[in-house]
Amino acid sequence: MVLLGYSIESLYWTGEGGSDVSAVTVKVRLDDLMKERGLSAPKLAEMAGVDSPRIYAMMRSPDRVHLRTLGAVCAALNVEPGDLLVLVRDD
Numbered sequence: 001m002v003l004l005g006y007s008i009e010s011l012y013w014t015g016e017g018g019s020d021v022s023a024v025t026v027k028v029r030l031d032d033l034m035k036e037r038g039l040s041a042p043k044l045a046e047m048a049g050v051d052s053p054r055i056y057a058m059m060r061s062p063d064r065v066h067l068r069t070l071g072a073v074c075a076a077l078n079v080e081p082g083d084l085l086v087l088v089r090d091d
Helices: 030-037 041-048 052-060 067-077
Strands: 004-008 010-014 022-028 085-089
Touching: 010 030, 030 052, 030 067, 041 052, 052 067
Parallel strands: none
Antiparallel strands: 004 010, 010 022, 022 085
16 A cells, blocks of 8 residues: 555555555544543643643644654553554545
8 A cells, every 4th residue: 555645634545556545544542541541631741741731632633643742642651652543444
């Protein structure tokens, strides 16, 4: 597959022959992980060393996730970025 382009929340992929274009949406699973661990956004922000608004923004607007924030949150939760970001096909 080859990345053709992207919009705010979707990526567009094509197969090897250039046909069968499909879109996938990036979803952030931060709410789920926080609930599983009994964490509030302010507590996670403290653990990650970032401001609470960055955590709230990551939860609301996955298109505006800063890589440093993503890295800090992953480190605080002891997870990989793939545990937080999930691609969902828009079939």
